[in-house]
Amino acid sequence: GQSLEQPSEVTAVEGAIVQINCTYQTSGFYGLSWYQQHDGGAPTFLSYNALDGLEETGRFSSFLSRSDSYGYLLLQELQMKDSASYFCAVSSGYSTLTFGKGTMLLVSP
Amino acid sequence: EAQVTQNPRYLITVTGKKLTVTCSQNMNHEYMSWYRQDPGLGLRQIYYSMNVEVTDKGDVPEGYKVSRKEKRNFPLILESPSPNQTSLYFCATSLAGAGDTQYFGPGTRLTVL
Numbered sequence: 001g002q003s004l005e006q007p008s009e010v011t012a013v014e015g016a017i018v019q020i021n022c023t024y025q026t027s028g029f030y031g032l033s034w035y036q037q038h039d040g041g042a043p044t045f046l047s048y049n050a051l052d053g054l055e056e057t058g059r060f061s062s063f064l065s066r067s068d069s070y071g072y073l074l075l076q077e078l079q080m081k082d083s084a085s086y087f088c089a090v091s092s093g094y095s096t097l098t099f100g101k102g103t104m105l106l107v108s109p
Numbered sequence: 110e111a112q113v114t115q116n117p118r119y120l121i122t123v124t125g126k127k128l129t130v131t132c133s134q135n136m137n138h139e140y141m142s143w144y145r146q147d148p149g150l151g152l153r154q155i156y157y158s159m160n161v162e163v164t165d166k167g168d169v170p171e172g173y174k175v176s177r178k179e180k181r182n183f184p185l186i187l188e189s190p191s192p193n194q195t196s197l198y199f200c201a202t203s204l205a206g207a208g209d210t211q212y213f214g215p216g217t218r219l220t221v222l
Contacts, residue, residue: 031208042199042213043152050208087151094206095159096167097142101151 002026002090004100011106012078020073020103022088032064032071033089037102043087046073075105083107111136113214115200121220122190130185130217132200138212140203141183142167143175145196146216152199158183159206190221 004024012018022032031050035043047055049064049071061074075082085102092098113134122128132141142157144167154167158177172194174186183202187194198217203209 033208033211035211040197040216042215043201043211044213045210048208048210089152091206091208094140094208095157095165097154097207097211098168099144099152099154101149 002092002096002098004088004090004098006086006088006100006103008101009104009106011108013108014078014080016078017074017076018078018105020075020086020088020105022071022073022100024069024071024088024090024100026069026090026092026098028092029066029069030091030093032062033091033097034060034062034073035087035089035099036084037087038084046086078107080107080109111212113200113202113212115198115214115217117217118215119218121222123222124191125189128187128190128219130187130198130200130219132183132185132214133181134183134200134202134212135181136202136204136212137180138202138204139180140206140209141177142201142207142211143173143183143185144199144201145169145194146199147196155185155198157207190219192221195219195221 034046047062143155144152200214201211
């Protein structure tokens with residue numbers, strides 16, 4: 001089976017940079033995704049890494065190291081609206097997607 | 110407008126009373142799946158469907174059924190709901206499988222008394 005570990009909570013101030021780590025154990029790894037969810041709302045896609053390295057999309061970047069079974073989401077120039085839960089998710093094949101338990105990010109003024 | 114819809118959005122029911130949560134998408138996506146979300150447990154996959162008439166179990170399928178008779182619809186059926194199925198349920202779709210961008214419905218909050 002698959003298992004993912006990510007911190008349960010991270011706090012930061014507006015304008016700062018924060019990194020949310022995700023380590024995983026899985027068979028048949030295809031890629032690592034990140035999703036954002038505001039309080040009970042629908043999760044929304046942020047990024048996907050299938051190969052090692054950094055992917056940048058605006059203020060958000062995501063990194064993957066397949067050899068270390070490790071990835072992270074980097075959020076820069078934090079804004080209050082970034083306060084949300086962030087989930088990493090591993091896809092193994094085209095069929096199953098396994099999510100971590102989520103990291104709650106609290107951004108303070 | 111591309112969207113994933115779920116109905117109902119909120120439901121309170123009693124143990125043993127069969128219910129169906131509908132999921133519909135207008136994006137012509139092949140892949141659809143159901144998740145439940147419980148506090149501290151993240152999202153757990155219940156069932157998924159790669160295409161019409163093709164469904165398979167996810168991580169937590171016990172107590173649930175699904176069907177995929179047409180591409181746009183993927184209902185979740187609870188034949189005999191129990192209180193441990195009280196949860197927030199999300200339907201999701203994607204063009205090309207689990208690794209592709211998942212588009213989530215708005216969620217259905219189910220309470221089983």
